[in-house]
Amino acid sequence: MTMERRSVLKKLGVAGAVGGLAGCMSVQQQDGGSTTAGGDGGDGGSENESSGEGNASTASTSSGPAGTAQIWYSLPDPEIPARKEAMSRFNESSQHAVEGSDISDMRKKTTSAIPAGQGPQTFEWAHDWTGDYSQRGFLVDQSDQVSVSLDQFTEAAANACRFEGSLYGLPHTAETVGLVYNTDIVDEAPESVADMKSVMEEHHDPGNNKYGLAFPFTEGYFISAWMQAFGGYIFDNSKEAKLGIDKPEAIEGAQFAVDNFAPYMPNDPAYEPQASAFASGNTAFAFNGPWYLATLNDKGVNYEVTKLPTPEGGEPTPYTGITIWYFAKAMEEGGADAAAARKFIEWYVTNEEMARTRAEEQGSIPVLTSIIDEGDLPENVQGFAEAVEQGRPLPAHPQVNKVWDPLKAGLAKAFNGKDVEKAMNTAAKEIRSNWE
Template identity: 40%
Template sequence: MLTVAGCLGDDDRGITLWTEFEEAEEETLEEHLAAFNEGRDNELNAEDITDMEDQLNTAIPAGDGPETFAWAHDWLGRYHEQEFGYDASDDLSIDLESEFTADAVDAVQWEGHTYGVPYASETVALMYNPDLVAEPPETIEGMVEIMDDYHDPANNQWGLSYPPVNPYFVSGYLQAFGGRLFHEDTGELGIEDDEFIEGVELLQDSLWEYVPEDPTYGSQIAPFNDGNAPFAINGPWQVGGFRDAGVDATLAPLPDIEGGSPTPYTGIQVWYFTAALEDADEETFETIMDWAEWYTTNEDVIVDNAERHGLIPVHQEYAESDDIGEDIQTFVETVDMGTPMPADPRMDIMFTTLEEALERVFNGSEEPAAAMEAAAEEIRSRWE
């Protein structure tokens, strides 16, 4: 981290954006960046950052951070409180309300400030390997039957690739019976509610036994990526990587459950404006504004992101289009099931503690109700 921050703090780093994309998305970004830079004297550079959240928390206060970076909208409230963002309300030449969907506009604003420009919507969906599965299951019960046929860890085969304790990835089933991680209308936790605990038990009883024992992202991605699992549950950022690996990842909505309905968190991808713009020179400032407006309204960018990576357009002209492809239609169907991820600054504390509690249940060291009660107590204590 110190090496990267040191390099980026150099005066020669130029005008910089940061991303933490998967390889396929990074390649597409480079193509778009080359198109944007063509004919410009003040070229914009990209940095592929590992552990971007930690890097930003170090670099922005030190004045070494990027002028813009790409991430989902859920950091907005926290960045407002930390004064990490730049309010571009009076600087954009495009009218957000006229260009983007209402949800996307709401996602980039916090307490009257505009901290970025939206470019896509996303959530997780079911992915299946058509070499192993003829038709996607419509229900969890049908999915379990297929996973049972393939799950054989002793022979390097699993039923499912699914980061099992990441609250964002598993939110669809945690919230399937009407429970909520966080009640945005009241600002209250929901993880102790019976409906939420029922969702934890669903994961415990129906899905977790089919994933690798290591809950980390890389270990969970490997079985599907290597053709050793019939199913994955993941987001549009991973589609290109699976297909580049030779797996014809085919998308389907999250399977339904008896007595409930999958309710995944949905996110809006944003080009954030950072506090580095406060003291930026005119050339840098104009380049960043040009980039954000160009990237989010350019047809080639919008269509590429949709067709190559399954990113759902939030530009009004393309959001309801039927011409972008089947991947988008599936993700749109799954987004329609879901609920926007809250951007309350307290969510970060909640996610970290909840993930630790889910891991205890996943490892069999604690029962769902006890784990959620302990997590809720810790979260409230940290909030105070």
């Protein structure tokens, strides 16, 4: 993953509810049968699902020739009905149409299909792929084609769609990791890690499947808050030493996480078992993001969301992301299908009604300033919004892609009791070697 964040960030779900990591999610076949992918007839693969509802012939208000765009996304099961409804609404009201596919491994699928001319007109993912994918020719600049103003979005959201002066997509939500707590177990949100630990110590009883914390410890996106809590950083292109995981401040943060969080977690630090533990209703706290709330709602867990607690002598600094609809290479030649994709994207990202619904039902953080300025976000969304304020944008530089896997291996060693400094030094050595 550019950050298993989409394999973790946003598109992750719980075992049995979403089938694992976002990048490993099972494909849901929608009503209406499968479709091919890509403007040229597609790859004919099985990882496709048609919207099955509405088509271009029902439209009457849009100008220009009708077109049908292929759109790819990767969603937890509970979010798929809302996406199908959105596609249906667009198809029923537009001369254009979209056909959607839920993709189990978005990175693998896009990196194989797009170069072969079989990719979609647009796909949905976090902004951190802009640098890598634009340099590989997977994206196209649509600066002169879009008809919406970026001034409608927060500054962070508007900037996330650009790379080196080109516009490669449009944004619709923000996301980060916050603190989710079970209100049947926890009386009030802890302000400090010390307060949080007192609750974890009291509740943690792994012999009876009760845990203090569910935390995907080995995922860089999730542990970023703590590795960057004491002045450290994971990757910063503005610094002479871009990689920071072996710097003393980052090692201090990783050690803090090992000492204060690992003892209260299930034994497997991967996303799925951690997410499952909290969704079972037997865990006090979870570090997770807005994408997780649909699963919790589906499971009937009573919860609230707040910003991350403060460690003594530091400030939690999580990575933050912007989810965007990318302008994929299949739009390069223009035409009706590209116009259909552009119209869908513009409609989707500026629709205030749908943005509010996503906030209320899925915990999504809007990036439309018109909604944010109203100041009436749902309480749980407000908690994530405050966590966003704690953070820093996820790097979009192409080199960051080679950080996550070695870092993940190093964090696994640290979680399992190996020397933290040695684990980070080994990971850093591998990353720098991969950069050469």
